[in-house]
Amino acid sequence: MAKPKTQGHIPDLTIVVPTFNERENIRPLVALLEAALSDVAWEVVFVDDDSPDGTAKEVRALGREKSYVRVVHRIGRRGLAGACIEGVLSSVAPIVAVMDADLQHDETRLPVMLGEFRKDQTVDLVICSRNVEDGSSGTGLSAFRKWGSDLATSMARRALKITATDPMSGFFMVKRESFNTVVLSLQQQGFKILADMLSASKGAWNIREVGYTFRERQFGESKMDSAVTVEFLSLLAVRMTGGLVSIRFILFMIVGLSGLAVDLLVLKGLLATVIGTFWVAKTVSVIAAMTSNFVLNNSLTYRDRSLRGAAFFRGLLSFYAVCAVGAVANVSVASAVFGVLNSQYVLLAGFTGALVGALWNFVASSLVTWKA
Ligand code: GDD
Ligand code: MN
Numbered sequence: 381m382a383k384p385k386t387q388g389h390i391p392d393l394t395i396v397v398p399t400f401n402e403r404e405n406i407r408p409l410v411a412l413l414e415a416a417l418s419d420v421a422w423e424v425v426f427v428d429d430d431s432p433d434g435t436a437k438e439v440r441a442l443g444r445e446k447s448y449v450r451v452v453h454r455i456g457r458r459g460l461a462g463a464c465i466e467g468v469l470s471s472v473a474p475i476v477a478v479m480d481a482d483l484q485h486d487e488t489r490l491p492v493m494l495g496e497f498r499k500d501q502t503v504d505l506v507i508c509s510r511n512v513e514d515g516s517s518g519t520g521l522s523a524f525r526k527w528g529s530d531l532a533t534s535m536a537r538r539a540l541k542i543t544a545t546d547p548m549s550g551f552f553m554v555k556r557e558s559f560n561t562v563v564l565s566l567q568q569q570g571f572k573i574l575a576d577m578l579s580a581s582k583g584a585w586n587i588r589e590v591g592y593t594f595r596e597r598q599f600g601e602s603k604m605d606s607a608v609t610v611e612f613l614s615l616l617a618v619r620m621t622g623g624l625v626s627i628r629f630i631l632f633m634i635v636g637l638s639g640l641a642v643d644l645l646v647l648k649g650l651l652a653t654v655i656g657t658f659w660v661a662k663t664v665s666v667i668a669a670m671t672s673n674f675v676l677n678n679s680l681t682y683r684d685r686s687l688r689g690a691a692f693f694r695g696l697l698s699f700y701a702v703c704a705v706g707a708v709a710n711v712s713v714a715s716a717v718f719g720v721l722n723s724q725y726v727l728l729a730g731f732t733g734a735l736v737g738a739l740w741n742f743v744a745s746s747l748v749t750w751k752a
Contacts, residue, residue, distance in 0.1 A: 389447045391423040393494060393553075395477045396467030398460050399426050401433045402481035404599035406442060409481055410449060416487040420494065423448040425470055426481070427463040430455050433600075458684040460550075460603070461576065462568035468559055477553040478573070483598040484520050485551040489590055493553040496588040504558035504585035507574065508592045509546035515591030525604070532612055536572075539616045540579040544587055547575040551592065558585060567618060569627040569684065570611040571604065579619045607680050610634070631681040632742045635673050643669035666707075667700075674699045674749075682750040695749045702744040710737030 395413065399406075406426065413424055428436040428451060439451040452470050454463065468476045475497055479485040485508065493506040510517045511533070517526050529548055536547045552574055562580035566573065578585075614630040646665035655661040674696050678686050687695040714733025721729060 389421070389423065391421050391448065391471070391473045393417070393420050393422040393475050393477065393490075394468075394471035394473040395422060395424045395479060395490070396464055396471070397424060397426050397479055397481045398463035398467065399428045399431060399435045399439075399481045400458075400603055401431045401435060401600055403431070403433045403435045403438045405481045405483060406435065406438045408598065409483060409487075410442060410446070412483070412487045413490075416490055420491065423450060423471075423473070425450045425452060425467045427452045427454065427467040427470075429458050429463060456685065458686075459569055461566065461570045461573040462684070464573045465563065465566055465568060468554070468556070469563070471556070474556050475553060476556055476559065477551075479551050482600060482602075484595045486592045486595065489551075489592045490553075492590050493588075496590065497553070497555065500586070500588075502586045503588055504555050504581070505577070506553045506588045506590060507544055507546060507549055508551035509544070509549060509589040510592065510594050511545040512589050512591045515546070516593045518593040519596050520594030528609070532572075532609075535616065536575045536579075540575065540619050541583065542575065542578045543583070544578055545589060547578050548572060549574055565623055567615060567627050570615050571608045572612055572615060575612075576615060576619070607683060610680060628681055628746075629742060632677060633738065635676045635681060636738055636741070638676060639669040639673040642672045670700055670703050671696070673703075677745070677750075685750055685752065687750070698749045699745055702748055703741055705744065706737040706741040709740050710734055713737070 397409065410424060413422070426435070426439045426449075428439065430436065430453065436451050436453040439449060443449040443451060450470075452463075452466055454466065464478050468478070475494065477490060477493065479487070479490075489508050493508065496506045497503050509515045517529070521529060533546065533548050536542055537544075540547075550571075550573075554577070558581070559577075562577055565580045566576050570576070578587075610631065611627055614627040614634075617630050618625060618627055643665045646668045647661055650661040650664060651658070655664065677699075678692070678695065710733040712733075713736045714729045717732045718726065718729035
């Protein structure tokens with residue numbers, strides 16, 4: 381076989397940068413990395429979820445100029461944690477960093493973080509923290525977000541028994557071998573991959589922290605929204621149940637409970653006003669609940685594969701069909717349980733039916749309505 385013309389670039393450090401609509405930040409970030417990492421064999425991998433602003437195209441153009449710039453272009457998927465995981469897995473380097481594209485993370489800390497691994501071979505993870513002596517949230521967060529971030533940090537530290545000072549950080553460096561020991565249990569959905577990794581490592585990792593000041597975003601806007609908060613709370617629940625359930629399952633159940641509230645409120649409202657017949661009012665309230673469940677699941681539980689346009693309406697119809705079968709299962713199971721148990725177990729029979737119906741709805745809708 382002929383030898384390749386150019387010797388490939390073999391990195392000691394891969395920097396994984398998840399991106400969504402960050403086109404204008406790509407070149408400035410690479411320039412900053414070049415300045416900060418002159419003594420290291422490094423590469424940067426942008427993991428882009430098919431950003432409408434053409435971020436992936438911009439990275440490919442830059443990759444034609446610089447062999448150490450790569451892209452992982454994901455289609456039909458969304459999510460920060462999943463993007464980071466894929467980026468890390470795409471690298472051959474022994475040490476991998478994760479940082480934001482928007483220049484909020486101080487790239488001059490990268491050689492310092494790398495130094496921690498060089499000083500001590502047993503280090504598994506180095507976190508860039510805003511909450512140690514020489515770190516700060518600077519002007520990077522509004523007062524409200526700073527408060528939310530501090531609250532999430534203290535919750536994560538208590539609930540997940542994390543000792544690190546900034547488990548919410550999106551800026552860290554991890555040894556590839558160590559990452560590989562936890563990757564199978566990491567949640568793809570969500571924003572807080574570091575907190576998840578820390579919890580998955582069960583306190584067994586040798587962790588170092590390096591301070592940094594969180595800067596203001598340069599171009600574009602933050603993707604942090606209220607759904608991120610709900611996802612984070614679900615992540616805590618996932619970890620507290622020992623990984624028995626997924627973030628998606630918890631979100632689906634929360635939405636299901638909200639549907640119960642919609643059902644009852646609409647029923648009561650209709651009976652008090654325009655509809656006198658109970659079964660008619662109940663039919664309308666059930667349809668209202670299914671519709672609201674569909675809309676919420678589409679924008680929260682399945683926001684990584686949210687249905688739009690015509691697919692939205694096809695999805696809605698298939699969701700009605702799934703829920704109809706779920707309702708039959710609910711009634712049948714509840715009746716069967718009621719039949720074998722003593723009549724004082726009415727609630728238990730009802731609950732068992734509802735649980736089976738909900739499980740059916742979850743599994744069937746993930747296979748039919750929001751199939752990957
Ligand atoms: N591929 C991909 N897919 N990337 C995403 C997605 C997504 O769905 N959502 C966000 N990103 C990318 C953004 O383009 C950015 O590069 C990075 O992830 C962080 O998103 P921001 O929207 O800038 O988040 P932030 O600044 O509010 O919060 C970040 O910094 C905090 C402090 O370190 C995050 O990293 C937080 O987790 C962190 O707490
Ligand atoms: Mn940011």
